[in-house]
Amino acid sequence: xxxxxxxxxxxxxxxxxxxxxxxxxxxxxxxxxxxxxxxxxxxxxxxxxxxxxxxxxxxxxxxxxxxxxxxxxxxxxxxxxxxxxxxxxxxxxxxxxxxxxxxxxxxxxxxxxxxxxxxxxxxxxxxxxxxxxxxxxxxxxxxxxxxxxxxxxxxxxxxxxxxxxxxxxxxxxxxxxxxxxxxxxxxxx
Ligand code: AR6
Numbered sequence: 001x002x003x004x005x006x007x008x009x010x011x012x013x014x015x016x017x018x019x020x021x022x023x024x025x026x027x028x029x030x031x032x033x034x035x036x037x038x039x040x041x042x043x044x045x046x047x048x049x050x051x052x053x054x055x056x057x058x059x060x061x062x063x064x065x066x067x068x069x070x071x072x073x074x075x076x077x078x079x080x081x082x083x084x085x086x087x088x089x090x091x092x093x094x095x096x097x098x099x100x101x102x103x104x105x106x107x108x109x110x111x112x113x114x115x116x117x118x119x120x121x122x123x124x125x126x127x128x129x130x131x132x133x134x135x136x137x138x139x140x141x142x143x144x145x146x147x148x149x150x151x152x153x154x155x156x157x158x159x160x161x162x163x164x165x166x167x168x169x170x171x172x173x174x175x176x177x178x179x180x181x182x183x184x185x186x187x188x189x
Contacts, residue, residue: 002178004185006155010163013181015174018167019047022082023125025075026167027114029132030088032067034060034074040129040169044086048079052086071109073117085121089114091132099142107132107143111150118161125163130173140173144180152184 002013018026018040028044031037034056036045045052055076060067068074073089089110092103099107110131118126131147132138151164168174 002181004181006152009155009161011151011155011181012163012165013174013177014165014167015169015171016167017043017169018127018129019043019081021127021165021167023123023127023163023165024083025085025087025118025121025123025126026078026081026083027073027126027128027131028086028088029129029134029136030068030090032069032090034064034068034088037135039134044081048081048086051079052076056088071106071113073110073113075117075121083127085118085123087114087117087126089131091136092138093136094132094138099138103132103138104142104146107138107146108150111147112154115151115154115158115161115164119158122160124161125165126161127165127167130166130168130177133173140176141180144177145184148177148181148184 004011029040059074068090070090073087075085075087078084078086091110092106094103133140133143
């Protein structure tokens with residue numbers, strides 16, 4: 001585990017299963033339908049139970065009739081999870097190894113809007129998975145830099161969140177995030 005202090009707030013990198021986290025909020029790497037799927041999305045719905053899907057259906061019937069656009073975020077309760085809230089967001093789909101400028105922007109928005117949603121709910125701690133680096137195929141090297149830069153930037157300005165965790169499913173992903181974080185913090189010195 002890595003713990004860094006950013007503007008007095010905690011930034012944590014760890015290996016783990018995000019559905020086990022006890023932060024007040026956890027972020028779901030969902031798809032626009034909000035109807036569940038594989039990967040982290042499937043795991044969250046399985047462990048959280050049917051309440052999450054019911055709330056997602058209501059969101060689809062009211063605010064996002066055409067689906068949640070990539071880069072946006074929306075909250076439901078956490079059902080049976082330890083987390084009180086699940087914040088669903090949709091990252092970009094990368095078709096090649098390199099991310100396009102548009103995809104970078106969408107990924108940044110996905111993190112930023114998830115953080116804003118958390119802050120608006122008064123959540124003090126939140127866990128993120130590595131959005132878009134599984135089924136959506138973006139490179140972990142590039143996605144980790146965007147993820148970390150966006151979170152660090154937010155923590156420097158926000159006064160609600162006290163802790164942000166990246167809960168990475170594999171050691172390989174964790175190592176790449178660790179390297180990106182060290183590079184970002186070194187460049188800031
Ligand atoms: N805890 C933490 N991270 C996890 C977990 C878990 N329980 N399970 C998987 N990961 P993905 P995406 C990691 O595919 O690329 C879904 O079907 C995984 O190893 O879950 O944004 C949705 O419905 C990877 O590092 O999300 C969408 O259709 C990261 O989470 C689509 O996949 C993201 O992998 C979204 O694709």
